[in-house]
Amino acid sequence: MFEYVEFPILPIVKTHLIINCVLAVITLVIIGLRLFARFLTGAGLWWDDYLILFAVPQGMAMVVIQGLWAPMGVGYPMAETAPNIEHILKMLVSYELIYATSISTIKLSVLIFYLRVFVNKTMRMATKGVIIFVCLWSVGNILQVFLICRPFAAIYTVALMPTAQCGDQVGSFIAIGAFNIITDVLILTLPIPTVWTLKTSKGKKIALTAVFLVGLLVVAMIRIVTLTQLDLVNLTESMVWADFWSATEPNLGIFCVSLPMLGTLWTRYFSRKSPSKLDPYHSSENGTNGTNGFSKLKNSSNPGTDTIVMEDLYAPNKEVYHKTDVAAATPDGDRAGTPLRANSSEEALTMQMGDHRNYHRQPEGIRVQTKWTISVD
Structure with missing residues (x-):
């Protein structure tokens, strides 16, 4: 020293x-x-x-x-x-x-x-x-x-x-x-x-x-x-x-x-918010008005204003980049025309359940609705 x-x-x-x-x-x-x-x-x-x-x-x-x-x-x-x-x-x-x-x-x-x-x-x-x-x-x-x-x-x-x-x-x-x-x-x-x-x-x-x-x-x-x-x-x-x-x-x-x-x-x-907003896979043990947790999950398509609509920044798959196709729908509900490209996050989440996405054209713009279908063998 x-x-x-x-x-x-x-x-x-x-x-x-x-x-x-x-x-x-x-x-x-x-x-x-x-x-x-x-x-x-x-x-x-x-x-x-x-x-x-x-x-x-x-x-x-x-x-x-x-x-x-x-x-x-x-x-x-x-x-x-x-x-x-x-x-x-x-x-x-x-x-x-x-x-x-x-x-x-x-x-x-x-x-x-x-x-x-x-x-x-x-x-x-x-x-x-x-x-x-x-x-x-x-x-x-x-x-x-x-x-x-x-x-x-x-x-x-x-x-x-x-x-x-x-x-x-x-x-x-x-x-x-x-x-x-x-x-x-x-x-x-x-x-x-x-x-x-x-x-x-x-x-x-x-x-x-x-x-x-x-x-x-x-x-x-x-x-x-x-x-x-x-x-x-x-x-x-x-x-x-x-x-x-x-x-x-x-x-x-x-x-x-x-x-x-x-x-x-x-x-x-640490968050004290509703579990349904924090975890898309969370289900309550008891349903409300005869609706179980999976039904709530299936029907939840409108996130609140405190929910960041982005996929997890820490998704397991860091290399897969993807885009989401959003297409305008005709009045009878069929997809028509050239798909509109919308950016999602860069990481594709590896899901353990089926992922089914439906897209609908609303008068005020394009709405993306996400639904999950869970089946038990």
Whole structure:
């Protein structure tokens, strides 16, 4: 272990570290619940899950570096922390690289999730375009760490700084942060048209949008403000808030983008809504007015406003893509004309019962009615 001059940790720095440690623990719990939800449905993991799992240790590493910095004089004038400055700068290089890869990994996880859920051709093409943009931005983030100074060692070696050729490091941090916000805006706006056309309550739509907004955009905007206050000439004293928000952003991002994946657990164990809305295969033991649970199931075709009309995001079959044919009906009930194509979710559920779908043309538009027929041998 390297030697350094230890300083008493300032109260504000200690508070920041405690907050990020608590957030890191909560994030690990949410990730555990996310994995449990995936395996609970028999779906297993997909690329968006693998990317988030890859981002988790990076988010934890950011908090570890924050903890290592704390007793080195964060918050103190640089004139007092000069004996530790090279150790701080060396860790800053790792800090930048880990931040760049963790944020990029989280963004790519969200975009891959979009590809898994949405089958709209325009949406998928736009998502792939944003993936390319994020990848190029990530490469630029990593390259600037190695190219900002010549020689490279001048980034962390005080003796080389007077003769080295270095670009504006704070300016590069701000530029990276600005592009970070741009990518966040792109990621947030991609699914909004689809999310807001779902047959679900406005509260759920707002909640789903807000989760991504806070996790991806708000913290990035706050962080870029703190970066404008960073002064490399007085690094240790000016880095207090930039250090805090830079360590907060990855873990908060992992936390927020994982929350929507817990819907399966919520509906199974925590929701107090009617079982008929939560589980299409649920049947009550006692019928009402002579109608048993299977009859209710068969006749239930109009979901409520709090039901998201999408197939399970964690369906077992992750590879099968399909569309639903919806055809207009003639007055006598026969299907006629060219079928109308309607998007459904990208995953075809493997049903353990017969699936019979009838489609009817209503005066106000197209109505899709789903019925199940269950036979016992």
